[in-house]
Amino acid sequence: MPATVAIAFQPRKTPVQSRSEATVEAILQATLQVLVSVGKEKLTTTLVAQRAGVSVGTLYQYFPNKSALLQATLRRHMDHVIAAVEDTCKSECNRSIFDQATALIDTYLDAKLNDVNNSASLYAIATDVDGMRIARNVGNRAHRSTTALFSTATERLTCEPELITTMVLCCITGVTRRLLEDKPTQKLLPAIREQLLNMVHAYLKTCTR
Structure with missing residues (x-):
């Protein structure tokens, strides 16, 4: 895989505390729910953040883009x-x-x-x-x-x-x-x-x- 593509999929950071782990779990569960509900094309980081109950900024602390979110x-x-x-x-x-x-x-x-x-x-x-x-x-x-x-x-x-x-x-x-x-x-x-x-x-x- 080209390095630029690999970087696009990489999470921004790895959660190290229980609160961070819970946040990531909530984001990933919300991603799955939104994916099933609206499909890949209509899924956005904003919709996922809303479903997870976090800000878009918080989501981007862990996932740089939609592709990284879906891969995770x-x-x-x-x-x-x-x-x-x-x-x-x-x-x-x-x-x-x-x-x-x-x-x-x-x-x-x-x-x-x-x-x-x-x-x-x-x-x-x-x-x-x-x-x-x-x-x-x-x-x-x-x-x-x-x-x-x-x-x-x-x-x-x-x-x-x-x-x-x-x-x-x-x-x-x-x-x-x-x-x-x-x-x-x-x-x-x-x-x-x-x-x-x-x-x-x-x-x-x-x-x-």
């Missing part, structure tokens, strides 16, 4: 997703790989689709705020954690855990990406989860003895 909001969402995935990978060690995969799918779907409108709105702006780089970093973390998880599976694996991770994560992320594009109703999500589980479990049967 996307990063906050992705950090939430990967933190949930990593927690699951730590807690599901030494279990059946089928149980591990089920827990991983449930965690990922809950983190990404608990509020479809929020996730879909963030997905729609990703290409404008260097979202590919953020997604790549998060994806690398998910791959490492999931590989470590599958390495502890109680079954004897006939494939390398790293390869199994690649296939399983491709299934999960591919399905969720399409869902964010289509914005399905909440009532369809249980059926989608069941079908995704069926697909992943069928694959895992070919990788175990």
Whole structure:
């Protein structure tokens, strides 16, 4: 990424006190609310500041422009997703790989689709705020954690855990990406989860003895 573009996305300063952290959290939450409400094109720093209950000057203390604000909001969402995935990978060690995969799918779907409108709105702006780089970093973390998880599976694996991770994560992320594009109703999500589980479990049967 060119240096000038990278600078445009960088926050002005990092909050170091609890009050500053609360202010930033309020600003990022307001950004998401405004984004869902009016869309990227109509979102302004003034609208976000009003929704957050802070002055525009306060907002600019932390975020130099709209792009930096949107990128920070996307990063906050992705950090939430990967933190949930990593927690699951730590807690599901030494279990059946089928149980591990089920827990991983449930965690990922809950983190990404608990509020479809929020996730879909963030997905729609990703290409404008260097979202590919953020997604790549998060994806690398998910791959490492999931590989470590599958390495502890109680079954004897006939494939390398790293390869199994690649296939399983491709299934999960591919399905969720399409869902964010289509914005399905909440009532369809249980059926989608069941079908995704069926697909992943069928694959895992070919990788175990």
